[in-house]
Amino acid sequence: MIRYLILLAVGYGLYRSLKSWGAPHPQRKMDGRGQDRIDDIMVQDPICQVYFPQREGIRWSHDGSDYFFCSQACLEKFKLEQSINGK
Numbered sequence: 001m002i003r004y005l006i007l008l009a010v011g012y013g014l015y016r017s018l019k020s021w022g023a024p025h026p027q028r029k030m031d032g033r034g035q036d037r038i039d040d041i042m043v044q045d046p047i048c049q050v051y052f053p054q055r056e057g058i059r060w061s062h063d064g065s066d067y068f069f070c071s072q073a074c075l076e077k078f079k080l081e082q083s084i085n086g087k
């Protein structure tokens with residue numbers, strides 16, 4: 001079941017990234033601190049599919065992988081799904 005979910009997530013992510021190619025570039029926050037934004041990598045929340053800068057997300061390490069979430073609520077939801085599907 002978890003493999004199917006991963007495939008689905010990857011497929012959906014590819015679909016989303018292909019679709020977003022034509023979209024305008026995301027607006028950069030001009031806060032006057034552009035110099036320290038070298039790690040401003042966009043990542044996707046696996047729960048709500050939202051893209052956000054990695055450094056602004058909530059990081060969770062699990063099974064040797066790092067996951068990033070837009071909010072604590074999404075992290076909790078992901079953990080719950082892991083505990084249901086993982087055992």
Ligand SMILES: [Zn+2]
Nearest residue numbers: 045048070074
């Ligand atoms: Zn989220």
